[in-house]
Amino acid sequence: MTFSVRHSVAMGALVCAALATSSAVEAKTFRWTNSGDVSSMDPFARQETFLLTFTQNIYDPLVRRDKNLKLEPALATKWGQVDKNTWFFDIRPNVKFSDGTPLTADDIVFSLNRANGPGSNMGSNFASVKEIKKAGDLRVEVTTKYPDPLLADKWAALGMMSKAWAEKNNAVNSADMTKNEENYATRNAMGTGPFILKERKAGERTVLVPNPNWWDKPTHNLTEVIFTPVANPATRVAALKAGDVDMMYEVPPADTESLKKDANVNVLEGPETRVVYLGMDQERDELVESSVKGKNPFKDKRVREVFHRSIDVDAIKRTVMRGQSFPTDLMVAPGINGYMKDLDKRPALLKPEEAKKMLADAGYPNGFEVGMDCPNDRYVNDEKICQAVVSMLARVGVKVNLRAQTRNLYFAKILRKSDGKPGETSFYMLGWSPAQTYDVHNVFEALIQTPNAATKKGMFNAGGYSNPALDKLADAMEQETDKAKRDDMIRQATKLYVDDFAYIPLHQQAVVWAARKNIDLFQPADNAFPLRFVTVK
């Protein structure tokens, strides 16, 4: 026995200690990390910012977003509406996929149909589409069921694939979860984009190299990009400080200060397009969790106003968010089409006695009790924000019973069911970014219009706020192609929900990135990270 233990120890020491092979360090290698991996290399696998923006390093879209989130030509040089119900896209000539084959209108038609096909998660971008057809080698025309002014915006997230490549590799559709077979496109990628996928080890590392035949002039100077997910925030920070990675994002708020003090690290902070807000159940006749029986206090505008004007978003910014938030009073953020700067004015805070008097006028001289739901792993400091809200409302005599839980359970509880029935909540927190269209209409349609299971509008309007005038405006702006008229509709509709105190918008959370000093990069507000803007000094 003794002998065998000694033997194996000696062997292990040999294996663990010896053997030195060195590897050449390449210039301009960019190593970066994030909390989670890209879940798939298939650009249509999930409607999720990280996946969409990561795969866009490999797959170019028809039109892409510039640094100010405005559309600019990518694979389409020109696009627009021939008439109200027809869109055209003129394809850039002489573009080649990284395998050398030329890009044609067939590939575009194929990709768009694939994005709208089985297994794809992008179907909601095609609600208005009737037919997509080739109209020449370098022209694609799309007919819509109704005028859709936002089609190009919606499609800026879709990467274009090669028809021949997908057919050859049996990846004509996205992965089908009901079949026990893997789709080739889940782990492999081949597009026209600035980078080529060189190595993919899911959960471990993904290596990209520049595409030498990219149609656009590269603004980056990278020769290799290595992406490694690191789930533990402390390890991510340590890896950056140690220089094992060049850039990380999702910087934990608690570590931002210490990173700013590090001489080798730059911290980038900017507002994200997502707005975090609180909602109130204005639908039920009696709240699910409240001391008030027989009526719903949130149906009274005065009560909503008291809530709205008793929550000090600046204090939340100072204390809970450590300065990393951008308070707002609208449901959309700057950078989104339809944001009205002059309407983004928060009414003054109420003094506790004023608030108590208003509550008394509304019939609650002694305040009341209400339950609140909050996620604890979805937004930055979500649970702590809710705790702050609880104490702010306690000052005006409203006792809030907070229940914070993990996001999967949380969303299942509070969100509206598919048959239109409201979720089980009275007072809740959500965050929303119109990431598909970068247009305010998405917010009206999903969050503010009256819930309707048949038209699928207002399905994320968990509190059931309803204003017929706003519904009309929102439906009209969906199809209005005259910009001035449309902007006017947006203005009217925005005023309506602001005056009704329909929601309590809190803030945009900050996107915080950190990079080594020798890295130059650009941080867009939509939380995308385009590698084409990265340079290594």
Place this chain on the structure above:
Amino acid sequence: MLAFILRRLVQSVAVLLAVGVVSFFLFRYVGDPINAMVGQDTSQQERDALREKLGLNDPAPVQFFHFLVNAAQGKFGLSYRTSEPVSRMILERLPATLELSFCASLFVLFFGVPMGVYTGLYPRHWSSRLLQAVSLIGVSLPTFLIGILLILFFSVMLHWLPSFGRGETVDIGGWTTNFLTRKGLEALILPSITLGLFQLTLIMRLVRSEMLEVMRTDYIKFARARGLTNRAINFGHALKNTLVPVITVAGLQLGALIAFALVTETVFAWPGVGQLFIQSVQFSDIPVMAAYLMLIGLLFVVINLVVDLLYFAVDPRLRGGGTARAGGH
């Protein structure tokens, strides 16, 4: 003999079935996987269609039956998160976990046994007391804190070792190994220490108390009386007799090292099955979680079976059908 093995096998299957039931029903309550699979902005129609396609609307017993039938064939379906086959995801990450656990075990044996012998032989020496006290760190500090402290010291401050990941690996017929590159070996050091520290303390204390016990026995006194060298007594006779329980415990601990590597893997972003499990929990990725639990269940059952059989080989009393025979020493 055959009856003994058969009985053990039947018990093992029963245990695995129980693990299956627990894992399956546990996961029905970790949240709605649909929410994790699709973006927040996905329409309700798409959600419903997906739910139907995945069979999440079937009654629980039906779902469990499908799960068992497929699990028995090693088919765990596609991951909800990545749409890759679960069995391959696990097989790909297994080498990382096994190599880490192997190196941690070596670290435990290489340091734990000599330290145990030393503190057992010289229980009153100041250095033994120091080792005893320091080893308390291994049991009292949580694993993730040890990991972070090691990273802070050796990576951030000294820049000696990488702070995370596997470094460079070499692929040998589907098995990715750390052992063949310098970077790979360097990457193993901190995680192995982090993972092994708790077990190290355990083994050291076990060896120490066994040594103290053995050193008091008559045959050691007789050996001294015969004038054998200290070396021969300590290592040839004393240590040898302490090793039977140590090997049993070490074997079982290997299972524990593999199963509990998940904290270490998370801290060091070590791409093993433990980290895969943690990622899957966050996304309610039920197929992966179920497969992982079944795998760990299987692992423990197999290790227990082997240990039982080892007892059978080691202890002559078991062989006689339960009737003890006189003999031995």
